[in-house]
Amino acid sequence: MKYLSYQDVLLVANYSELKTRDDADTSIQLCDRKFKLPVIPANMQDVINVPIAKFLSENGYFYIYHRFGQGGYDKDANTPHFVKMANMENWKLISISTGINLQSEEDLFYIKSMKYRVDFITIDVAHGDHGKVLERIKWIKENFPNVKVIAGNVMTPEAVGRLACAGADVVKIGIGQGSICTTRFQTGFSMPMFSCIQECAAIDTCIIADGGIQHIGDIAKAVVAGADMVMSGKLFASCIDSPAEIINFKKEYRGSTSLSAKKTNKHIEGTELTLEVDTTIEERLREITEALQSSISYAGGNDLSAFKKVRWIEGK
Numbered sequence: 266m267k268y269l270s271y272q273d274v275l276l277v278a279n280y281s282e283l284k285t286r287d288d289a290d291t292s293i294q295l296c297d298r299k300f301k302l303p304v305i306p307a308n309m310q311d312v313i314n315v316p317i318a319k320f321l322s323e324n325g326y327f328y329i330y331h332r333f334g335q336g337g338y339d340k341d342a343n344t345p346h347f348v349k350m351a352n353m354e355n356w357k358l359i360s361i362s363t364g365i366n367l368q369s370e371e372d373l374f375y376i377k378s379m380k381y382r383v384d385f386i387t388i389d390v391a392h393g394d395h396g397k398v399l400e401r402i403k404w405i406k407e408n409f410p411n412v413k414v415i416a417g418n419v420m421t422p423e424a425v426g427r428l429a430c431a432g433a434d435v436v437k438i439g440i441g442q443g444s445i446c447t448t449r450f451q452t453g454f455s456m457p458m459f460s461c462i463q464e465c466a467a468i469d470t471c472i473i474a475d476g477g478i479q480h481i482g483d484i485a486k487a488v489v490a491g492a493d494m495v496m497s498g499k500l501f502a503s504c505i506d507s508p509a510e511i512i513n514f515k516k517e518y519r520g521s522t523s524l525s526a527k528k529t530n531k532h533i534e535g536t537e538l539t540l541e542v543d544t545t546i547e548e549r550l551r552e553i554t555e556a557l558q559s560s561i562s563y564a565g566g567n568d569l570s571a572f573k574k575v576r577w578i579e580g581k
Contacts (some may be wrong), residue, residue, distance in 0.1 A: 267579075270457035271483040275580040279565030289558035290568035295433050295471060295494060296413045298358070298384075300327040304484060304553055305473065306546075307498030308332070308362045308389060311509035311518050315342050315350070317546055322351070322358040326550065327494065329387045329415070332362035332369070344372045352381045360385035363405075365397040370404075377408055381434075387415040387437070391448070394424035402431040418475055422458045422468050429470040437496070438465045442476035445498070445518060459490050466491025481553055485560035488572045498530060499554070504546045515539045 283289060294302040306312045306321070321328040334343030336556040342350070344361055351359045353507040363369045363386055376383060386409065388401050393416055405414050415436025417426045425436045441448035449455035458477035465472055474492035478484065478500060487495045502509045502518040517539060526545030544552070557569075564571035 266460075268457045268460040269579065271477055272479065272488055272581065273457070273579055274459050274577050276486060276489060276560075276563070277576040277578060278545050278563040279571075279574060280492060281562050281565045282551070283562045284568060286558040286562045288567065291554055291557045291560035293494060293562070293569060295327060296385075298327075299325075301325040301428035302327075302485065302550065302553060302557070303488060303492075304550075305496045306473070306501040307496050308387065309498050309502075311516075312498045312501050312507060314508040317506070317508070318347075318360075319351075319354075320546065322356045322360075327358075328358070328360055329385065329389075330361050332364055332389055342580055344369075345375050345463070348376050348381045348383060349379070358514060362387045362389040363401075364388070364407045365390055365395075365401050370401075373405070373408065382520075383409060383412050385413045385415060387417075388433075389417070389437075390419050391418065392440070393417040393419040393437070394421070394427065397426050399427065399431040402428065402433050406432040413521075417472065417473070420454075420461050420465070422465050425465045425468040425470060428547045429468060433470070433473040433491075435473060436465070436468075436474040437475050439475035439477065439496075446476065459486060462487060462492045474559075481556040482560065484553065484557060485572065486577070488569060489575045489577055501546060501549060503541060503543050504549050506545050511542065512539075514542065515555065516542050 291302055293300055304355040305327050308331040310331055310333050313331060318328050318330050330347055332344060359382055386405055388398055398416055402414055402416055413434040415435040415437055418440055419425060419438055420440045428436045437529040438461055439458055442458050458474060462474050471493045473494045473496055474487045478497040484495045501507055503516050509518050561571050564575045
């Protein structure tokens with residue numbers, strides 16, 4: 266079987282009666298909430314910070330705040346601080362990341378002891394098909410019964426099934442396909458995203474496809490393959506108001522496991538990219554919305570469900 270990336274695939278247009286692309290509905294239901302787009306900025310230091318998270322929360326977009334608050338651009342906004350602040354300001358959506366180490370558990374204990382509200386917790390590890398991840402899912406479900414749990418990253422339907430059976434409401438898939446991820450080169454493990462989604466979507470659970478997005482049109486391809494939502498770092502890191510540093514008039518986009526981000530030369534599976542500074546986060550979201558509306562028109566429908574009937578072919 267040939268495994269395909271987004272760049273190996275083209276979508277075939279269907280007959281449409283949509284009067285105007287502006288009428289196309291790009292909203293998505295994730296668990297018990299509705300969001301304006303099936304798109305999530307990557308939960309990385311160079312992609313999302315407190316102001317961006319608040320903007321997304323208050324304007325109907327989904328986000329996952331990163332778990333690297335000890336240092337970096339949001340050095341004061343570690344997970345407990347972020348949750349406390351969002352509760353005090355009564356954000357519409359409070360969505361955080363956690364790991365499987367002791368510090369992550371202590372952070373969650375503190376949040377629970379303070380009775381802070383949290384809506385989504387993402388267990389964010391490099392290899393999500395792991396016994397410790399299964400244990401952490403069950404622990405969160407026991408201690409935060411009203412929280413929706415996202416777990417990942419994984420790359421097989423068997424792994425998706427294990428996480429779902431452990432209690433994950435949503436599974437994040439994709440290993441080694443991000444533009445600043447070197448896992449596939451360092452370890453040999455990866456799978457092209459279009460085929461990865463196709464296989465994992467066979468399991469009846471919500472899926473976030475993470476990595477491999479090079480162009481906005483790849484979002485539509487991911488949904489055609491079976492993803493419920495799509496995560497991208499590169500699309501947002503290049504924005505003028507992203508937290509990525511500007512060096513020599515360009516944005517420095519770092520992988521979470523790169524040397525410059527980890528500050529230690531151990532288990533390095535990420536690199537850095539220099540990106541042209543382009544637009545604002547708000548403008549990028551508008552650009553994505555309009556592109557998806559056009560995609561829905563080509564798909565022959567009125568909303569994202571139209572992608573279920575779209576045929577694809579191999580091509581570039």
